[in-house]
Amino acid sequence: MLLLALLLVAPDTVRFTPTVAQPTFAVREPVARLAPGTVLVSRTNFGAYYTEEGGAFPGEVGPFYIEGATTGDVLRVEIVRVRPNYRHAASRVIPGFGGLATDSRVRLLNDPIPSRRYLWELDTVRMTGRTPMPASGRTMEIDLQPMLGRLAVAPRGAEAFSGLWPGDFGGNMDAPELREGTTVYLPIFHDGAYFYFGDGHARQGEGEVAGTGLETSMDVVLKIDVIKGKTIDWPRFEDAEHIMVAGSGRPLIDAFRLAHVELIEWMVEDYGFDKLDAYSLLGQVGENTVANIVDPAYTVVAKVKKRYLGR
């Protein structure tokens, strides 16, 4: 209701239907230019790999050039809405990709595990997904918790990372926290930011251990703003309860540390903590999620409840 009202009255709503999928996060010709404050109503591409009848967009939506965004600013993206718009989702076990078996980056002499593919039926009213699991003699039904795997700006310099990569530019963070109600803050490495999004998951486990969530197509509403004159090093999230940082890297401990050190810096900058006090306090009230252990860089989300931060 509230959402509907917002969309109706917002003078700055932009509707964008993607017709092309981008293979990398990089500076390239923008698909649109958006003013700060824009509510972007759009949808994700969806990959042909997970549904027979599926579309032809196995890549990112964007880039959007954000007017007035400079490298001295922060991009603010509020996830207003992310909802599956398709009747199917797919999940997979993939021999060359996944966190609990040998893959192309974790190469051992063992034989690879076999491939398996699950086609899920989505009930977008009840918000459930069902798939047969014959080898387990059952049909699984789970509740959906839709999210976006990827929110990004163009990475620094002339680099171009495939959609599988997360990093300080955001990208494929695969954090379940990237759901409705979460606001994402991204560093800006190029004037205009070059914002991308994609990779809808109707549901994804923490760690995305087997390499896929429930991959499907999403309706997406994002409110995009620029915070002038502030810089950050890593993507930050905020929802009603927590402030959070997504650190990405390998090894996993480095991602863990990147996220937590940036979280401490946030506590220092915006909440007046001394650095050592913040560090020590996280020993008592810190929270974390290993978001992905399958992408070229792993992602850890460090969190602290806002109620511990007020003076």
Add this chain to the structure above:
Amino acid sequence: MLLLALLLVAPDTVRFTPTVAQPTFAVREPVARLAPGTVLVSRTNFGAYYTEEGGAFPGEVGPFYIEGATTGDVLRVEIVRVRPNYRHAASRVIPGFGGLATDSRVRLLNDPIPSRRYLWELDTVRMTGRTPMPASGRTMEIDLQPMLGRLAVAPRGAEAFSGLWPGDFGGNMDAPELREGTTVYLPIFHDGAYFYFGDGHARQGEGEVAGTGLETSMDVVLKIDVIKGKTIDWPRFEDAEHIMVAGSGRPLIDAFRLAHVELIEWMVEDYGFDKLDAYSLLGQVGENTVANIVDPAYTVVAKVKKRYLGR
């Protein structure tokens, strides 16, 4: 009320007041022999390092020889009660120990960070803790969530690990999930199991990133049983909502994998899942906590909600 009733009627309640602290998890002369089904009413030692008036027990309580427990069985420990029994707790920032700074195992050329110590006042009725943080210009108050850092059996062979170590024998797992209502299953490497416990935390953050929780003394009630004719490789936990596995090792990704592979084995053994189905499903509904990144081995808790496991 319920608890009190239990203690009054249980014919097999044993009260044990520790008078000696053990420096390692190992096979040694037991402090008591307990029959399966015993409700053990005891308390943790507490270390002189965190309170001026504190006692002289900086180590583990135990070992308890569990009658009839063999290497072909599993030790089952239900955490009935764990409550702070002292008016103070301490937390610290320690130059040579901690997860977000150089320490004796993560050695770099940077100068070490300084030392800092916080003395917390505990209100065990309201279940809150308070400490001044002068460098941050505030007094912190947080809610308590008491837990036990350490539950262990004697490790395999003739090895003896200091109380800082977690492992397949349990030990210093430092998982916040080790609270009232959680049942812990431990492998048994020696007849009699040689059970230890210790390391009360009135509150501990996930990861215990600065190296300490709110270290204090605890009243402890544990119900101890033996599951005959079953073996497991890593400590398993269970509460009303989840089944969980605590994997410990370095690097962090190995702890993550140990925990998740054992969780999949549990889903296969006790819930009838096919291995690949369980793997894939965790990609959608898996949960995790990085429990500690400061001990000689890191600990990750892998979790899945029981409601996804029924047939």
Add this chain to the structure above:
Amino acid sequence: MLLLALLLVAPDTVRFTPTVAQPTFAVREPVARLAPGTVLVSRTNFGAYYTEEGGAFPGEVGPFYIEGATTGDVLRVEIVRVRPNYRHAASRVIPGFGGLATDSRVRLLNDPIPSRRYLWELDTVRMTGRTPMPASGRTMEIDLQPMLGRLAVAPRGAEAFSGLWPGDFGGNMDAPELREGTTVYLPIFHDGAYFYFGDGHARQGEGEVAGTGLETSMDVVLKIDVIKGKTIDWPRFEDAEHIMVAGSGRPLIDAFRLAHVELIEWMVEDYGFDKLDAYSLLGQVGENTVANIVDPAYTVVAKVKKRYLGR
């Protein structure tokens, strides 16, 4: 003498003087097209950061489009000559970059280490370098062992990695083995291969632990060939004594495994070993070098002496 003879008689020698430096390894407009069998006589760019009078080419030389090279082939590059052609080299300690201190990827709460810069005088006849080390009360003199940090093809897909990255495409492997007399085999991900080189080190330690070798400008002679109808997954090297593989990744153990598994595959493919026999034998005769622990991916070189491989 021998070399001179080669250059004089070779009908396929190409002289190329770089005038532009490339910021990434990627598919882009080639600077030249070379036929297989070409002897390329050129020089590295050199970065302004290490000499006051230095040039303006802080990037890669290339790409060279290799005629007839396809994704079903291997690029063969023989390092015929790599010699410093400048009177200075520089080395540095850099606060935000280096393997034994906190940096932008290994972020901790410690204060960063200070910056320091060394200007070395090179004697290219005696092949020595000298620099004052006032803090140590001495002048260092060391023998030069010139090498190329970077030999690359364009990475797979549309990705573009800055010159700091090593990977399966080669890149900034920083292996001291990349010296005169070594032949490098690179996978090909795009028709034409798009070959790059750069990053001359008059001397570099194994691991390049502080982040720089003796950075200077090099005269380079490379013989470039295509091996038709063969594919490899990771860069392979060969000299008079060893076959070698350079695996790159993080964590370090993954780079180690990538290199060694590919080495075993080489022993199987070209020397007739059974896979397990090759694995076991490396337990007795394997050799390795940690080549870099400072770049975005670490590099390990796995080696085995050819004299153990003959039938």
Add this chain to the structure above:
Amino acid sequence: MLLLALLLVAPDTVRFTPTVAQPTFAVREPVARLAPGTVLVSRTNFGAYYTEEGGAFPGEVGPFYIEGATTGDVLRVEIVRVRPNYRHAASRVIPGFGGLATDSRVRLLNDPIPSRRYLWELDTVRMTGRTPMPASGRTMEIDLQPMLGRLAVAPRGAEAFSGLWPGDFGGNMDAPELREGTTVYLPIFHDGAYFYFGDGHARQGEGEVAGTGLETSMDVVLKIDVIKGKTIDWPRFEDAEHIMVAGSGRPLIDAFRLAHVELIEWMVEDYGFDKLDAYSLLGQVGENTVANIVDPAYTVVAKVKKRYLGR
């Protein structure tokens, strides 16, 4: 000849024939007490697992109580002689143990690799070993390079580590550099040091990647001394050409850093280098060996040639 002379004239030669094998490195009743300056003439135990007729000593020799050694000193052990004294050695591929396949610490969902065992015939005159490799259609012959996998003191506190563990106490470092002519310096954690040795390898590859070298029995001559009033943190080695440090830990990068930071400290303490100068110089002249990637802690040997250290 020279050696023989030494043994004949030394007034302080002790001959010790082991009759019992120790399961852990720990403080326990010494098998002998040795004065500093003693030349210990002994032999390793050898494990029944690698030869049908083999003895019954699958563990360490020791502990030797070194008179006058205190926790403020360093233990100095010169490897005078280490030579195979048996006609067989064994190597293996072990499903649950090894660096390039899943094992009990690197647990994945892949099926384990198969087991394989090689019995080698040793020619201790020609110093060669031969084994059939039927799956590869050949007989392997390699030159022997005998070494000791394990040299240790009792670890700190009351801990007891099985013979598989390396650490700051030395232990199962599995470094090929532990050969004749190398002197080892070990920290001392208990008065008397409690020195152990064992684990003869007629040949071992760097990394010991498949988990075994050529395991066999050794004649051993060690000269044992105490350096009074000096302390070190990690095992240091020295031979004619290099000073070296063996750092052990997981992940591999931590072992790498432990070794290199201690090497820099050595350069500072004994050779007058400024810390940053030493760090930077290793970027040009540092060397390293990954010694083992199969033990509970990995071992890296950091090295620098002595000729770069003189003033």
